[in-house]
Amino acid sequence: MWRFDDAHMPGDEPDMESYTNLDEMHETTDEVPLSDVAARVEAPVLDAVQHYLQEIGRVSLLTASEEIELAERMERGDAARERLNNASEELSAQLRRALAADIESGVEARRHLIQANLRLVVSIAKKYVGRGLSLLDLIQEGNIGLMRAVEKFDYHKGNRFSTYATWWIRQAVTRAIAEQGRTIRLPVHMSESVGQVKRVAEKLSQSLERQPTAEEIALALGQPVERIQRVLEAARRPVSLETPVGDEGEHTLGDFLPDEELPHPTEFAAQQMLRHDLATALDHLNERERRIIDLRYGLLDGQRRTLEEVGRVLGMTRERARQIEAEALRRLRQPDVGLHLRDYLE
Known part of the structure; x- marks a missing residue:
């Protein structure tokens, strides 16, 4: 089966020191009026975005101290996950519960940081209406950039997250427009x-x-x-x-x-968060276990395979493929691994 790869985001970091006035880079997100693009957006799409803004507007904007607090919780959660994954000694039940709580807190902090900045995405995306992509498409691409910013943000450098995220959101939006510009008619x-x-x-x-x-x-x-x-x-x-x-x-x-x-921007953002959290869970597996899960459930190409097919691809018996799959699923069911996927199953 042919593979549908995710869009590759550029790896370059924004040079924050190159901005003489960081406030100019920071987008105003208290309100996101759409009157300036109303004439260029279809009425149904405009209504959908207005409704979307009402939904995401329920989450308050963050102060600088709140951004730091969320980033610290994410950092503690990542450290706790690393501790659980690489513990050389047997951890007590009490310590494992404490680490699991830090992991869950970090996941919730990441989600909060994203949701509190979704208005920033809209405020940036609407500036690129009329360049080949619909407003909803632009918002979706911007959401991808926002989630990339969450993963790359280093609060120790003293920058506001919203300032830092603006660069990644613009990068994602402009890259999508550039890709669209290369669309050609098939001979x-x-x-x-x-x-x-x-x-x-x-x-x-x-x-x-x-x-x-x-x-x-x-x-x-x-x-x-x-x-x-x-x-x-x-x-x-x-x-x-x-x-x-x-x-x-x-x-x-x-x-x-x-x-x-048309996929709703909220649903699209949730799908991208699930993709990220699922990839994080699969990082707990060794290379062979992850390969078998990928093949069995079609995570890379959308094609689910039988155990016989997996065995043929990997050069092993059906029974051996079944044993490795069972061990991989057992790992994924561990509380410290599957904890951050719980919200998607409720």
């Missing part, structure tokens, strides 16, 4: 290849009762795997919702999509 011969591959993939899906891999499609067509992978890559290139439709171009592609298909 005729490539469109034909995409159609051929899709037809074969559908037939294989029926016989295999699962999505076929690129290798299986290549074998069925008698073509190199590399070529099939290029065709699949071309097939999933993004198409802007702002693409004109019709002879006069009076409508855009987004006009013909039902509003309920």
